[in-house]
Amino acid sequence: GxxxxxxxxxxxxxxxxxxxxxxxxxxxxxxxxxxxxxxxxxxxxxxxxxxxxxxxxxxxxxxxxxxxxxxxxxxxxxxxxxxxxxxxxxxxxxxxxxxxxxxxxxxxxxxxxxxxxxxxxxxxxxxxxxxxxxxxxxxxxxxxxxxxxxxxxxxxxxxxxxxxxxxxxxxxxxxxxxxxxxxxxxxxxxxxxxxxxxxxxxxxxxxxxxxxxxxxxxxxxxxxxxxxxxxxxxxxxxxxxxxxxxxxxxxxxxxxxxxxxxxxxxxxxxxxxxxxxxxxxxxxxxxxxxxxxxxxxxxxxxxxxxxxxxxxxxxxxxxxxxxxxxxxxxxxxxxxxxxxxxxxxxxxxxxxxxxxxxxxxxxxxxxxxxxxxxxxxxxxxxxxxxxxxxxxxxxxxxxxxxxxxxxxxxxxNDAAITGLAEASATTIFPRMDRFVHRAPGWALSVAGFSARTGNYEMGNGENLHGWYTANGTVYHCNQQKLDHFQDDYWPTVDPYRMPGTTIDKRPRTNGESQSSLGQATSLVGGVSDQNCGVAVMTVNRDGGSMLARKSYIFIGDYIVFQGSGITNTTSYGVETVIENRNIGASGANLVRMNSTSNTVLNTLGASQTLAANWLHIEGLGGLIFKAGNPTINGLRSERSGRWSDINADSKTPTDLRTRRYLTLWFDHGVAPTNGSYGYAFMPSATASATGIAYTNNQVRWQTRPSSHFAYVLQSGNNVYGAAFWASDTNGIFQASAPVVVIVRVTNGRMAITCSDPLQTQTAPITITVQLPSSGIIWTSAAVTASRTATTATVTFSPAGMKGKSGQAVFLV
CATH class of the missing domain: 1.50.10.100 (Chondroitin AC/alginate lyase)
Structure with missing residues (x-):
């Protein structure tokens, strides 16, 4: 080896x-x-x-x-x-x-x-x-x-x-x-x-x-x-x-x-x-x-x-x-x-x-x-x-x-040295299918796998339950519980319920399917512009029996999660895991729903079906939902496990570790066809801020079978993002082929940034945005641009770009 x-x-x-x-x-x-x-x-x-x-x-x-x-x-x-x-x-x-x-x-x-x-x-x-x-x-x-x-x-x-x-x-x-x-x-x-x-x-x-x-x-x-x-x-x-x-x-x-x-x-x-x-x-x-x-x-x-x-x-x-x-x-x-x-x-x-x-x-x-x-x-x-x-x-x-x-x-101890300020930025790593969105006080990353990268590595008896650690998995770190992952997370977390994933509940064996590549036709990739971006993960597992199209649209203090085409041809139930948070050995973090005075999942062992417009998890942040989602389930549990369960090394500790978890998931049922979901996450937001964002319809999205769209309207800074698995129209976007795109309108400028998540397309991709502009300021390599009074169009040549983005900037 x-x-x-x-x-x-x-x-x-x-x-x-x-x-x-x-x-x-x-x-x-x-x-x-x-x-x-x-x-x-x-x-x-x-x-x-x-x-x-x-x-x-x-x-x-x-x-x-x-x-x-x-x-x-x-x-x-x-x-x-x-x-x-x-x-x-x-x-x-x-x-x-x-x-x-x-x-x-x-x-x-x-x-x-x-x-x-x-x-x-x-x-x-x-x-x-x-x-x-x-x-x-x-x-x-x-x-x-x-x-x-x-x-x-x-x-x-x-x-x-x-x-x-x-x-x-x-x-x-x-x-x-x-x-x-x-x-x-x-x-x-x-x-x-x-x-x-x-x-x-x-x-x-x-x-x-x-x-x-x-x-x-x-x-x-x-x-x-x-x-x-x-x-x-x-x-x-x-x-x-x-x-x-x-x-x-x-x-x-x-x-x-x-x-x-x-x-x-x-x-x-x-x-x-x-x-x-x-x-x-x-x-x-x-x-x-x-x-x-x-x-x-x-x-x-x-x-x-x-x-x-x-x-x-x-x-x-x-x-x-x-x-x-x-x-x-x-x-x-x-x-x-x-x-x-x-x-x-x-x-x-x-x-x-x-x-x-x-x-x-x-x-x-x-x-x-x-x-x-x-x-x-x-x-x-x-x-x-x-x-x-x-x-x-x-x-x-x-x-x-x-x-x-x-x-x-x-x-x-050198007073002359000033510590680097925490960034507000979105970073895409095209070759390794990793996507990072961060702001002062928190950081969130998404792990995918594709025809370029493996799903997970098991070797020397290590990482026996890594099945879903790069299945569109979300890793969220914040200042409220900085030791989240080092606090016996890995031996105690439910490995079938990794945050951000859409999976069926079939049982897995140790090291099953490790080092597997994704399908060549699966879209996995992303695009970014400053502190905004889009990432996509296409789930195509187990011989095509489990399918899902997933997107993560990063817009400042919001992340919009969407899924479509969720299909399973087996008898196993299918879930999308919204969150599975380690709250420590004795954590009692409150969960509020639809009101700052209404708490749910109040006792250890509590399991509820939640009619949520919004939820707030103490020490984590806020979640916004809207009509049309599958059933939201919640669980406050205590889980136990051993490091030796996931690592066969003879010197790995065998003592039992126990931690408490707050878990939320969508239940898509058994053998769903073209299922979908959508929600927005506000890291580190207060309960009141979450409720206000929901009431004001601050963040909006539209989920179609072959495309996902989201936008946030803020004073002087409007941002729109979309992911396309095929030629489609969604929101303000029309795309001729698979593409991810982010649009930022600020300070009298409109920047349209796009990339090819397949990294294999060669034909030009045309994206039309239904927003007014008055001139073209700049285009990057591989991009040409045109406009009318009500639209802006970019044509992106993806050949040889290997996931790198192209951009055009318009005057508005």
Missing amino acids: VLAAGISVSALAYAGARTLVGSQDSEAGTVRIVAGGDSASTTSQTALAAAGTPTAAQYADLRARHSRMLTGGSDLPVATPYTGFVQGLDAQVTTYLANLNEAAGRTFLWNDQAAGTGSANMTSSFVRLRAMAIQYSTAGSTYSGNSSLLSKTISGLQWLSTNKFYPGTGGPGNWWDWDIGSPLAILDAVIVLGANVPSALRTSLMSAVDFYVSGSAFRTAANLAWLTRCAILHSIVVESATKFSAARSDLLGLFANVTSGDGFYADGSFIQHAIHPYTGGYGNAMLFQLAWIVHLLGDPSTNWVAPADWALVKTWIWDAFEPLVFRGGFSPSVLGRNIARNNSNDHSSGAAFLAGVILLQAVATTADAATLKSLVKAHVLADTARDFFTFDPLTGIGSVTLHIVRLGWGIR
């Missing part, structure tokens, strides 16, 4: 693939941090190529810098927040030592892993020894300079080198452990221990590392970034100019977008394993590995890596990552199978992202550093679900090393 390994909980102090909190690094000397580095900003790849390879003294300096990046340096202050981190790491090592098997003739290293013989157990063993090596070298640690700890660490490394990890032994278990997981842990331990590692042991370990790293066949995107870090660190340990140059060449090759396969795309998408959106998982790991290497090699006096070389990484931060991170947490829509890991969540993934940004800002140009610091400060201050500066025993040292804590603490 090509999946990265699932590492045990004990491996979390290192953990690239299991936690996807990135990697780490180490040191024992000084590191030169460049606050601005303007002098390096003009360095080109030509200058880098001329920089040569390190001298013996420079190799030693790089090893010292790498060690400091992990330990925080010999001058680590004895103060908040560092003492808490060190104490947490010490406690981790104490647990490892208590489980260390020191018996003569031992056949395993750890008493709590005595039954483990696979590759993940091997990596876990190296990770524990790495943690022990780090604490031996960390100032202020209880174990700093402890000779007994050193002896046990060296003995453990020797045992693994002799019995497990040597050239030619690879095979059992997961390739990731042999090629990446174990080598990275070994390299960190060897570098941080320095001359304390016997030369013969160092030689045998480095020989094995070289064997697996240089021979790895899995060299794309995040995997290549991990391997490149291994290769660079290996070259620094063995002081090989040839290997250093080859690894640096691989590094430069990673600073590029891809047009197919794994990696970052120009539209901000990130794909791993050919078809899976993974920005917050593998993409995050790739960013962190690159950030670590750049930070390590980014001394402008050497020009091994200069800001000009990694300029595209800054673009990724803003285009690929920033739209998907809300108050320190990643949208679960791009976490892949990581959602099924009890030791990794949206906020630990967000912390890994910020850790990478912190490393990069330290070697960026002055201007770039300023914006990156602003980004970091905003998130570390706003994240109340996970304190960036508090040791997390679940992830161990993870990506947030003591060195990074020092840099981040400085940013946090």
